[in-house]
Amino acid sequence: MSGRHRATEENSPILYLSLPTYLALCFNLLVAPIVYAASSNEFSRSQAWSLGLLGLGTVALSIYLFFVMFVPEKF
Template sequence: MKPQISTQIIADFTEIFSDWRKQKLPLSIFLGMCFNLVVAPVVYAATGEEFSRTQAWALGLLGLVTLSLSIYLFFVMFVPEKF
């Protein structure tokens, strides 16, 4: 029974990793949230604790979304034939 269970687990992991390569949005959202774990404490410290941790986390996430959207729009304006 053990070899069958380990074979099934390996097949499941292979399927998960192949899906990650096809679907970029969930991976990019995950990486953005992880990066926000670095940005949010910096925002919280820079505001002198005037914001709550939740507000600092939301502000950091808003900044990341704004930055990524501006980069995307920059490329759409200057390289429109790819889109």
């Protein structure tokens, strides 16, 4: 097994992306009901989930762009 990489190694892209995805979905468990309650039943549950994920993606992108603008040496 010397030439093969296992999914548990540190350089695996699966582990690199799985933790942020898992945390975003867990955080969306908190955001989606708030969006659903604030819309007074104008949105379906799937629309509330989609809006929650869209909001999380927007916040994540803005944080990333903030760091790229002010600390460009790292990128």
